[in-house]
Amino acid sequence: MSQKKITVILFILIIIFSTFSLFIGAINITQNTNNTIKSIDLLFISRLPRLLAILCTGSGMSVAGLVMQKLCMNKFISPTTGTTIASSQIGVLLSLLVFPHVSIITKTFISFFTALVGTSIFIWFIQKIKLKNIIMLPLIGIMFGNIISAIINYYAYKYDVLQVLTASLTADFSLILKGNYEIVFLVFPLIIVAYIYANHFNIVGMGEAFSKNIGLSYEKMLFLGFGIASLITASVVVTVGTISYIGLIVPNIFLMFKGDKIQNSLVDIMLCGALFVLVCDIISRLVIYPYELPINLITGIIGSIIFVILMYQRLKIT
Secondary structure, eight states: OOHHHHHHHHHHHHHHHHHHHHTOSSSOTTTOGGGHHHHHHHIIIIIHHHHHHHHHHHHHHHHHHHHHHHHHTOTTOSTTTTSHHHHHHHHHHHHHHTOTTOOHHHHHHHHHHHHHHHHHHHHHHHHHHTOOOTTHHHHHHHHHHHHHHHHHHHHHHHTTOHHHHHHHHBOOGGGOOTTSSGGGGGHHHHHHHHHHTHHHHHHHTTOHHHHHHTTOOHHHHHHHHHHHHHHHHHHHHHHTOBOOSHHHHHHHHHHTTSOSOHHHHHHHHHHHHHHHHHHHHHHHHHTTTTSOOOHHHHHHHHHHHHHHHHHHHHHHHO
16 A cells, blocks of 8 residues: 555544544433534543644654654654653642642743753663663663653652642543643654754664764753653643553554654654554543543553564564
């Protein structure tokens, strides 16, 4: 199947499931004909913002995972396994403890800073130890992420903000309303920047020596790539909450059937990620309808299963 056909199919599927998503909820807006104004308000204040947040989250986290995998030369590195999500949670905690009254934009950039610092420390560490086993790197990242989460929970409990922090970090699209989610639109300009520099990331993925031999600044490209991934992650964590494994499984699933060149795959991976989160959200809303399951439960179950399968296949190859 050609590249264009795959893109068109993904786009059509997103339109179909997006339309379906708009009409799922405790209130049936199609039957509320007695008050059309309230139905329209519900659509534009709640349902449409939720849908846009879902599409931004799926596309952004998928691209962030793709960029991190290329820069690290490891298909198992992602915002989840590279401590980016865990580090961004430090920013959320700092916002609660030190800057409780700042705007969501300020919270996002605090979270971005901590995410970038945490990810940079992790990358520096794995470059120093130079592990040859590709499986060990994500396992170390998960371990570091758990340590960071334990420290966050300790200080949240100590300063009596654990309940607020847990509510903030639990991925929940039902709380998305007009006026409190727009910062997640940062995803789209960041994806454009990632697309523009896609070939540079491919070169950096070939190693520091190769990059410098052709005159490309290895350190600047690393900073740009991890900066894009960190800012995407921060905007999602602050707006939606912690949502795992998207940046890991979507690029891996798609790249099984396509080449490793980022520019050829980025748009399709963006669409595939948006479709994946959209389908998971629909499942979470229908399983115990009219109530909802946390979407992180659905993505976590699917992501864990696929992660284990990918690791098993990699071990068989090696």
